[in-house]
Each structure stands twice: as structure tokens, then as C-alpha cells.
Amino acid sequence: MPSFGRFLVARGVRAALTIWIVVSAVFIILRLSGDPVTLLLSENATPDQIESLRARLGLDAPLFVQYARYWASLVQGDFGDSLRQRQPALRLVFERMPATLQLAAAAFGLAVAVGLTLGTFAALLRGTIWDRLAMSLISVLQSGPAFFVGIVLILIFGVRFGWLPSSGRGDAKSLILPAITLSGFTMASLARLARSALLDVLRLDYIRTARAKGLGERAILLRHAFRNAALPLITVMGLELGGLVTGAVITETVFAWPGVGRLAVGAVSTRDYPVVQASVLFIAAIFVLVNFLVDCSYALIDPRVRGA
Amino acid sequence: MGAQPLTRPAGSPPVAGATNLATTALARTSRRRTWRISPVIAVCMAFLLLLTLASIFAPLIAPHDPLRQALSMRNRPPAWISGGSVDHLLGTDNLGYDIFSRLLYGARISLAIGVIATIIGALLGTALGLIAGFFRGPTEWVIMLAVDAQLATPFLVIAIATIAAFGKGLPILIVLAGVSGWMGFARACRSSVLSLRERDFVAAARALGATDWRILAHHILPNLWSIILVIVTIDLRRVILFEASLSFLGLGVQPPQPSWGSMIDKGREYLGTAWWISIFPGLALMLTILAVSLIGDWLRDALDPTLRNG
Numbered sequence: 001m002p003s004f005g006r007f008l009v010a011r012g013v014r015a016a017l018t019i020w021i022v023v024s025a026v027f028i029i030l031r032l033s034g035d036p037v038t039l040l041l042s043e044n045a046t047p048d049q050i051e052s053l054r055a056r057l058g059l060d061a062p063l064f065v066q067y068a069r070y071w072a073s074l075v076q077g078d079f080g081d082s083l084r085q086r087q088p089a090l091r092l093v094f095e096r097m098p099a100t101l102q103l104a105a106a107a108f109g110l111a112v113a114v115g116l117t118l119g120t121f122a123a124l125l126r127g128t129i130w131d132r133l134a135m136s137l138i139s140v141l142q143s144g145p146a147f148f149v150g151i152v153l154i155l156i157f158g159v160r161f162g163w164l165p166s167s168g169r170g171d172a173k174s175l176i177l178p179a180i181t182l183s184g185f186t187m188a189s190l191a192r193l194a195r196s197a198l199l200d201v202l203r204l205d206y207i208r209t210a211r212a213k214g215l216g217e218r219a220i221l222l223r224h225a226f227r228n229a230a231l232p233l234i235t236v237m238g239l240e241l242g243g244l245v246t247g248a249v250i251t252e253t254v255f256a257w258p259g260v261g262r263l264a265v266g267a268v269s270t271r272d273y274p275v276v277q278a279s280v281l282f283i284a285a286i287f288v289l290v291n292f293l294v295d296c297s298y299a300l301i302d303p304r305v306r307g308a
Numbered sequence: 309m310g311a312q313p314l315t316r317p318a319g320s321p322p323v324a325g326a327t328n329l330a331t332t333a334l335a336r337t338s339r340r341r342t343w344r345i346s347p348v349i350a351v352c353m354a355f356l357l358l359l360t361l362a363s364i365f366a367p368l369i370a371p372h373d374p375l376r377q378a379l380s381m382r383n384r385p386p387a388w389i390s391g392g393s394v395d396h397l398l399g400t401d402n403l404g405y406d407i408f409s410r411l412l413y414g415a416r417i418s419l420a421i422g423v424i425a426t427i428i429g430a431l432l433g434t435a436l437g438l439i440a441g442f443f444r445g446p447t448e449w450v451i452m453l454a455v456d457a458q459l460a461t462p463f464l465v466i467a468i469a470t471i472a473a474f475g476k477g478l479p480i481l482i483v484l485a486g487v488s489g490w491m492g493f494a495r496a497c498r499s500s501v502l503s504l505r506e507r508d509f510v511a512a513a514r515a516l517g518a519t520d521w522r523i524l525a526h527h528i529l530p531n532l533w534s535i536i537l538v539i540v541t542i543d544l545r546r547v548i549l550f551e552a553s554l555s556f557l558g559l560g561v562q563p564p565q566p567s568w569g570s571m572i573d574k575g576r577e578y579l580g581t582a583w584w585i586s587i588f589p590g591l592a593l594m595l596t597i598l599a600v601s602l603i604g605d606w607l608r609d610a611l612d613p614t615l616r617n618g
Contacts, residue, residue, distance in 0.1 A: 014456070014460075015460075017453070017457070018456075018457050018460045018461060021454075021457040021461075022457075022461055022466070025466060026466075026469055029469055029470050029473050029474075030473055032473075032474075033473035033474045039472075039473060139598065139601075139602070140594075140598070142601070143594055143597045143598040143601060144594050145549055145552060145553065145556075145590075145593060145594065145597070147552075147553065147556045147569075147572060147573075148572060148586075148590035148593060148594060151572065151575075151576060151579065151586050151587075151590060152587070152590070154576075154579055155579050155583055155586075155587070158579075159579050159580045159583075242462070243462075245462075246462035246464055246465060249464060249465065249468070249557070250553055250556070250557065253556075253557055254576075264465065264468055265468065265557050265558070265559070267472070268468060268471060268472040268559060269558065271472075273472055273473065276468065276469055276472040277469065277472075279465075280465045280466070280468060280469040283462060283465045284461055284462055284465055284466070287460075287461070287462045288460055288461070291460060
């Protein structure tokens with residue numbers, strides 16, 4: 001059996017390789033788009049400023065030297081200064097980070113709780129009208145783009161009834177609608193998967209054995225079925241967690257939620273490239289990191305995957 | 309939209325069912341096979357057909373010019389609500405644009421970008437997958453590394469960085485949407501080719517003096533059509549959603565050009581007074597995605613059940 005340490009190293013190298021590719025891609029995009037100086041300075045920069053920045057960035061140096069310098073500055077945490085707010089771009093990203101993580105965590109909790117419950121009931125009531133109802137609900141949830149689901153929720157709970165705030169980040173109530181919106185797709189995937197994983201397990205012989213020896217349905221489900229159905233669910237939960245951080249880009253825009261995603265989208269409109277770059281690299285890094293941690297935890301739980 | 313990563317169980321080999329699909333699907337489809345079309349699938353197909361026709365003939369059907377403002381006719385409700393008129397069936401928006409007309413022209417853009425981008429992704433992914441699976445070696449390693457890297461990256465944020473650098477516009481949108489989904493094709497084609505290249509008919513063709521490229525094009529590619537078709541249908545849904553998401557964020561199709569995503573975005577400020585500006589394009593988008601994904605699931609199950617959950 002391959003050791004856990006070796007698996008860890010292999011996956012770690014892969015995660016690092018992915019980060020390297022993302023950073024290089026962003027560098028190449030910046031270079032391909034023309035003169036980076038025009039992107040890094042505001043439109044009304046004087047020729048003097050342009051010249052000094054060009055000299056400072058070393059744009060006359062060979063491309064690979066520029067590439068090395070680019071890496072050096074990133075490693076030192078220098079992502080450039082925001083063009084609109086005279087602050088380091090990375091600091092702006094860190095200021096917005098708690099809001100994004102809070103939203104993603106709330107959405108994740110909601111998706112797991114509701115998704116698993118829904119999937120379990122659909123599996124237990126297989127073939128009944130309730131099962132079909134649950135599956136239709138899941139299909140609709142998976143087809144509804146987050147931005148449209150969010151707008152419908154705002155229309156109903158914010159505008160019509162005025163029960164919940166529909167924009168901004170304030171007290172706990174302001175988190176409800178964004179969290180529901182962001183969780184929708186993940187909730188549906190988890191419910192669908194929980195249903196099929198449970199159905200697969202319930203067909204197996206050892207469940208029949210448990211039933212034959214007179215165990216109650218409750219004990220069979222909790223002690224025997226769930227434990228084995230949990231493995232694929234944990235994997236997908238982890239992968240969805242990374243997706244939630246990215247999905248937050250759209251949900252944050254719908255609800256004017258002050259997170260990293262909204263920062264990035266707003267910075268595109270104000271042509272604030274350093275901020276776009278810092279938030280994009282930050283979101284990508286979180287995404288890769290989460291997937292890496294999920295792979296590790298999965299290998300801890302199920303030694304069989306270490307060989308893969 | 310970004311919350312939809314390709315689900316990939318960490319331990320499982322990539323696209324497990326793809327290998328036997330390519331080898332058996334052709335034999336199975338050429339046999340007389342009863343394609344059971346359920347009423348739901350029939351409705352989905354009818355809807356998509358109607359939508360396609362409506363978008364092709366939009367200039368004939370649309371009652372108004374989708375790019376003409378009528379400031380005197382702002383925020384008019386749909387026909388069945390008091391204050392609305394049959395002239396503006398689904399009402400007007402905050403600038404007096406006719407929503408029904410813009411919905412038709414928006415369908416044009418959404419469907420056109422969806423189809424073009426999916427074709428780009430299919431061509432790119434199939435070509436790279438064929439090359440990786442057939443020639444093996446370092447080429448395969450590099451291609452599969454690229455596949456893994458892009459699968460492990462949130463593409464939406466890369467798209468945002470690209471648009472920030474190059475500026476907004478239709479060409480960049482199509483390129484991004486096209487490049488966003490080639491990985492599925494590459495993976496499936498590669499694993500199919502890996503098994504196909506060992507088959508007797510490849511050895512026979514080679515013995516007869518066929519070149520590598522001829523074998524790929526004439527003997528291997530024809531075996532992959534059904535799997536490519538399945539992935540095209542599954543991918544179309546993702547690409548339509550991708551375009552709508554970027555347009556919603558204000559980074560895709562630019563106003564006054566109508567697109568469902570940007571129409572939804574535009575109506576957000578008027579939810580209290582004119583809900584129809586956002587809701588109708590949203591419904592259109594949702595129904596289209598639902599229809600495409602149901603047909604995709606059905607096609608996948610019909611052509612190869614082992615791809616389920618794949």
C-alpha cells in the first residue's frame with residue numbers, strides 16, 4: 001500500500017504546478033494584451049509617469065527576466081498598488097476576504113444540511129410521488145442560474161414582503177438570501193448524489209443481512225448504510241466547496257455583498273488591473289488549496305485512493 | 309455558474325465509462341435500436357426547436373426594433389397587467405426597449421455563442437485528445453497536464469482577468485467560452501483512443517500502409533462520434549450559462565446589444581417597479597438550460613449508461 005506521505009507529496013506537487021500555471025497564464029495575458037503600462041496606470045497618467053513605471057517594471061529587459069521579476073514580487077507579497085485607492089492591491093483583497101469566506105461557509109453548511117436530507121428522503125421513498133417531486137425540485141435548482149435565483153428571492157422576500165434585506169452586508173439577516181442563492185446548485189448536486197449513493201449501498205448484501213438479523217430500519221440506515229455512502233459524498237462536498245468560493249463572484253454581485261469576487265468585477269469596470277490580478281490570483285489559490293486539502297482528507301479516510 | 313465544477317471523484321480514473329463507450333456505441337447504434345422518447349424529452353425538443361426558429365426568424369417575428377429606445381414608453385407592464393398593451397406583449401424596460409423583441413434577439417446571441425463556442429471546444433478537445441492518446445509520450449504528458457491544470461482552476465476568474473486586460477467585446481467572449489470546455493472532449497477522446505489503437509483494424513490499416521494521420525481520421529475518429537455528441541450536449545448547457553454569467557456581470561455582451569444575461573442585470577434596479585425586465589429573460593434562460601440538460605442526460609443514457617455520474 002502506497003504511503004500517505006508519498007501521496008501527500010504527489011498531490012502537493014500537482015497543486016504547486018497548477019498555481020504555477022495560473023500565475024504564468026495571468027502574466028502571459030498581461031503581456032499579450034499590449035503594453036502593460038497602460039493597464040497598470042490610470043488613463044490620465046502623464047508621459048513622465050509612464051516612462052518612470054516602464055523603467056521601474058524593467059519592460060526593456062528580456063521577457064524571461066521580466067517573468068522572474070514578476071515572480072519575485074509576487075512571492076514578496078507585492079501585487080502592485082490599486083490605481084483608484086492608493087493602497088496595496090493585496091490589502092484590499094484581504095479586507096474583503098472575511099465577507100467571502102463567511103458567505104461561502106454559510107452556503108456550504110446550508111447545502112450540506114438540506115441537500116443530504118433531501119437526498120436521503122428521496123432514496124428512502126424511491127419510486128413514490130415524493131421522490132419524483134424531490135428530483136424535479138433538484139433539476140430546477142440545478143438549472144436555475146445563481147443570478148436569476150437570487151433575483152427571484154430578492155423580488156419575493158425583499159421587494160414584495162420586505163422580510164429580508166436584499167443588498168449589502170449587515171446583521172445575520174442580510175446573510176440569508178445570499179447564502180440560499182449560492183447554495184442552490186451545490187445543494188442540488190449533493191441531494192442527487194446522496195440519493196444515488198444511498199440507493200447503491202442499500203442494494204448490497206450486508207444490508208440484507210442486517211435486515212435479516214432483525215435490525216430496525218433506523219439502525220440499518222444510520223449505522224450501516226450512511227457510513228459507506230459517505231465516501232463519494234465527502235469528495236464531492238470538498239470539490240463543491242472550492243466551487244462555492246468561485247461562485248461567490250456572481251452571488252456577491254447580485255446582493256452587493258462586499259467580498260473578493262465583487263472587488264474583482266468592480267475593478268474590471270474601473271480598469272484597476274492590479275486589483276483584478278490580486279483578487280484573481282487569490283481566488284485561484286484558495287480554490288487549488290481547498291481541492292488539495294480535500295484530496296488529502298479523502299486519502300486519510302479511504303486508503304484505497306492513495307494508489308491513484 | 310462558477311459554483312459548478314466538473315465533479316471528479318479524487319480516486320477514480322478520468323472518465324471511467326468512456327473507453328467501452330467508443331468500442332461498443334457504434335455497434336449498438338447501428339443495430340436497430342428503439343429510441344424511447346418520453347413526453348418530457350419531446351417537450352424539451354419542441355421548445356428548443358421553437359427557440360431556434362424564433363431566433364433565426366427574429367427580424368420577421370419581433371414586433372419592434374430591439375435597438376430602438378422609446379423613452380415615452382418606459383417600464384410598461386406586460387399585456388395582461390393593467391396599463392400594459394398588446395403592442396408590448398412582455399412590457400418595456402427602463403429605456404423603452406420592447407422586451408419581447410429583445411428576448412428574441414437575445415436568444416440569437418445566446419444560442420449563437422453557445423453553438424460556436426461548443427464547436428470550438430469540441431474541435432480543440434477532440435484534436436488534442438486524439439493526438440495525446442495516439443502518439444503518447446511527452447506530447448500526451450503536456451496535453452494531460454494542461455487538462456488537469458484547467459480543471460483545477462476556476463475558469464471564470466481567469467476569464468475576468470483576460471477581459472480586464474483585453475477589454476470587453478464579442479470576439480474575446482467567444483474565444484473564452486470556446487476555450488472554457490475543451491477538457492472533457494480531450495479526456496474522453498484520449499481514453500477511447502488508448503483502447504482503440506490496440507484493436508485489430510488499426511493494425512490491419514497500418515499493415516496496408518496507412519499513415520498515422522489517415523488511421524486517426526478514417527479509422528479512429530468515426531468511432532468517437534457518439535461520445536463527442538454526448539459531451540457536446542452536456543457542454544452546450546455550460547457554455548450558455550458561461551456567456552449569460554459574464555454578460556450578467558457586465559463583462560460579456562455589451563448594451564445596447566441584447567443578451568439574456570445583461571437584460572437580467574439591467575432589470576435589477578427596477579425589481580420594485582418593473583419586475584418583468586429581469587424575470588422574462590431569466591425564465592427564458594432557465595427553461596433553455598433545463599431543456600438542454602434534460603436532453604443531454606437522455607442522450608447520455610441512451611448512448612451509454614456507464615457515463616452516468618461520470
